[in-house]
Amino acid sequence: MNLIEITDITAPELEVFTKCSEPQLFRYFEPELGIFVAESASVILRALEDGYEPLSVLVETGRMEAEAAPVFEAIERFWGREKLDTIPVYTAGVDIVTRLTGYALVRGLWMTMRRRPAPSLEEFCRDKKRMVVLFEVVNPANAGAIVRSAAALGMDSALFSYGSVDPLARRASRVSMGTVFQIPWTYATREETEGTALVRTFQSYGFKTVAMALTDDSTSVDNDEIRSNEKLAVFLGSEGPGLPKEVIAACDYRVRIPMHHGVDSLNVAAASAISFWELMK
Numbered sequence: 001m002n003l004i005e006i007t008d009i010t011a012p013e014l015e016v017f018t019k020c021s022e023p024q025l026f027r028y029f030e031p032e033l034g035i036f037v038a039e040s041a042s043v044i045l046r047a048l049e050d051g052y053e054p055l056s057v058l059v060e061t062g063r064m065e066a067e068a069a070p071v072f073e074a075i076e077r078f079w080g081r082e083k084l085d086t087i088p089v090y091t092a093g094v095d096i097v098t099r100l101t102g103y104a105l106v107r108g109l110w111m112t113m114r115r116r117p118a119p120s121l122e123e124f125c126r127d128k129k130r131m132v133v134l135f136e137v138v139n140p141a142n143a144g145a146i147v148r149s150a151a152a153l154g155m156d157s158a159l160f161s162y163g164s165v166d167p168l169a170r171r172a173s174r175v176s177m178g179t180v181f182q183i184p185w186t187y188a189t190r191e192e193t194e195g196t197a198l199v200r201t202f203q204s205y206g207f208k209t210v211a212m213a214l215t216d217d218s219t220s221v222d223n224d225e226i227r228s229n230e231k232l233a234v235f236l237g238s239e240g241p242g243l244p245k246e247v248i249a250a251c252d253y254r255v256r257i258p259m260h261h262g263v264d265s266l267n268v269a270a271a272s273a274i275s276f277w278e279l280m281k
Contacts, residue, residue: 001072001084006092014090016112017058034115036168041067044111046178048074053114057089063108064091071109115168118186121159125205128157128184130280132272133198133235135243136163142239143167144175145269151179153276158185159233162193196250199235203252207233210279211243211251212271218256221278226253234275239268 006014017037035055038044048054054075059068068089076084094108125131132150137143143165147158158167164187165172167180188198199209208229219226226232235251237243248254257266257274265271 002086002088004088004090006090006096013056013088014058016056017090017110035112036115036166036173037170038111038113038168039109039170039174041071041109043173043176043178043181044071044109044113045074046181047111047113047173048078050181051078052116052181054079054083054087055112055114056087057112058110059089059091060094060108061091062094067109071111121186121188121192121201122205124157124159124184124186125202125207129231130155131157131159131202131207131233132276133159133161133202133233134164135161135193135198135235135237135247137161137236137238137268138163138165139239140165140169140172141175142267142269143169144172144177144180146236146272147172147176147183147185148179149269149273149276151176151183153273154280155234155276156184158183159188159198160185161188161198162190196246199247199250202233205231207231208253209251210234210253210255211248212236212256212268212275213243213248213254214256214265215248215254218254221255221257221275222281223253223255226255227279227281232279234272234279236268236272 016035038047048071057068057071072084075087132146132155134143134146137146137160143160147167150158160167167173167185173180192198192201202209208226208231210226210232212235235243235247255275257271266274
């Protein structure tokens with residue numbers, strides 16, 4: 001392997017791990033595609049299994065056997081020995097790595113990987129039946145948890161509206177436990193997201209649209225009529241403001257989770273898990 005011991009924490013080739021913001025990574029090296037950084041062996045392994053190309057590795061020296069060895073085996077299995085021998089593998093002790101990144105690495109392992117083009121909304125919706133729509137969900141932890149629940153509880157896909165967090169952001173993919181590489185997803189453009197355009201688009205594709213919202217006409221999530229629809233798109237809004245009023249009004253159904261003790265709402269990630277469980281029964 002191409003092992004490179006880190007002695008200079010300001011080396012320019014390490015900027016992708018230390019200085020680049022998520023938007024910069026999106027356009028790094030290849031403006032039309034970009035890269036992302038995956039954290040921890042479990043997330044990296046799922047990305048490799050899903051066909052994402054490895055570009056470089058940063059690993060604590062003490063993690064080479066426990067964490068990195070399965071990753072190196074997967075690189076060879078999916079990409080061949082030549083790839084394993086040529087990609088740079090930067091190594092350093094935990095103290096140096098912490099100085100390099102500003103904090104201790106998650107399980108001591110990061111990998112930069114090449115992005116893939118996301119499918120268009122029309123192409124993406126062709127064979128889907130149960131989709132979660134993250135509408136301007138900006139918190140990466142919430143987004144990751146929603147995707148994880150969607151994958152675990154039977155939803156078949158996720159759509160991220162314009163203005164939502166990048167599902168390949170480090171924290172989003174980490175909180176998802178790598179399920180962003182197991183459930184199909186794509187982005188909507190600004191034009192596709194404006195106003196009620198996204199709701200209308202789903203309806204034109206034969207989906208019944210469900211807004212998770214507290215309104216006077218909200219029905220309980222355990223609703224047999226809603227469950228009986230062949231195709232459902234479940235809209236979730238950001239923590240705090242929730243979905244825009246016009247989006248809520250345009251959806252076919254408005255749904256709430258029955259609660260007690262005067263509590264009127266849950267964290268959007270928790271609400272998503274309950275909703276997916278009920279709607280997939």
